[in-house]
Amino acid sequence: MALAAVLSAAGCEGIEFVDPAASASGTSAAQVPADPGSVAKPSKTSIAQAKRSLSAITIKTIPGKDPSYDRDKFGDAWSDAAKGVTYAGNGCDTRNDILRRDAVKGTVRTRNGSSGCKVTAGTWVSPYNGAKYTSTRKIQIDHIVPLGRAWASGAKRWSAARRLAFANDPDNLLAVDGSSNQSKSDKGPSAWRPAKPYQCVYAVRYLRSATKYQLPITSADKSALTSMLNGCPK
Template identity: 75%
Template sequence: MKKLVVAVSTTAVLLLGAGCGEISVVDPTATGTADTSVVAEPGSVADPSAESISQARSTLGKLQIKRIPGKDASYEREKFGDSWSDAAKGVKFAGNGCDTRNDILRRDAKPGTVRTKSGTTGCKVTGGTWVSPYNGATYKSTKKIQIDHIIPLARAWASGAKKWPAARRLSFANDPDNLLAVDGSSNQSKSDKGPSAWRPAQPYQCVYAVRYVKAVSKYALPITSTDKTALTSMLDGC
């Protein structure tokens, strides 16, 4: 089996602050020819760069178009491993030992606002300030924030992840490229829907579309023709 290592580009490193370090992902079971670069950008609601928008448009035109079932009765959340894996279970965040949820909370919070149980160096995020990239509202309580899989796990399963090795599904479920800290209401509304059935508020559709295309390409997943139309429309609004 081909061994694939995902490394963080030195020009696209996210410093998570004291005690957390850089994000990287190692997936020894990955297959296919997907884009494997990890770009964990600070400030998840920031406008994507012109380069990333251009890249998304180019990539979108190369994605496989395929009919994807709306529901797959064989899907179970547990097939993607622990809800939020820690560093010891296959997804490495620079060896900091923190679980994925807390790493994403820290990554997507406004700089300098994160509080943890152990000051600024602990894993457990207890407070901070977040601007949801799905509705633009500001939140200061972790109870209002959920971690969204940009490509929903159920949709990934129906798109082909059901055939992946378990370790690859674990990596996908904990991959920073496919995760955003968002408001709970938007996350519940989005659920397992794809781009043709759900969109964030208009000012944030560009962020969503760029990240969706990046994640789909990275894992060589197909999209539907209606998803392509929707993503094209969102990218045209960037």
């Protein structure tokens, strides 16, 4: 089954899944679309969707660490060739696409002007601690559902193409501060949370990706995500 068909079977609402083979080629970096919905302020619709997803998601025991996990199993880091990924084929690697997407509007500078791929400067507000950063060296690209946890949750049985798509899917990526990313590592929601004001966005985005890729969560994760979603703005 084609990857796009597999993911559409998950029944996610409002998630755009673009097959680059079916779209126009030659998209420039300057044409990378903005992230749908504010990263820092989830909409009431996305919060409601997250709560529905949480009530329907599969609950399963997941090993804390699967010794068979290998980052290389998810393909080349920040590949531009992952089929079905929104920005695939635009000529820029995934890291720079996410740096551009998540930067404060109008602050991004690239090596070759507005059409260049390599982001050299900008301003980012980490959705995990709320701090502002102006150096790309301080920013890392986080897999919201970590690769190691996805592997232990079922990705080890996926095709190589699906793992590559997951590792480069903008729906599962955020530009965050390096300290938060390092502390999070491969932990799930029951073992790691961002600063309290940012737990809602984390929970919404975690459930969005877990549902899209039909990944289970643990009962402890469900309790943690429930708590975080209950703290979302009314």
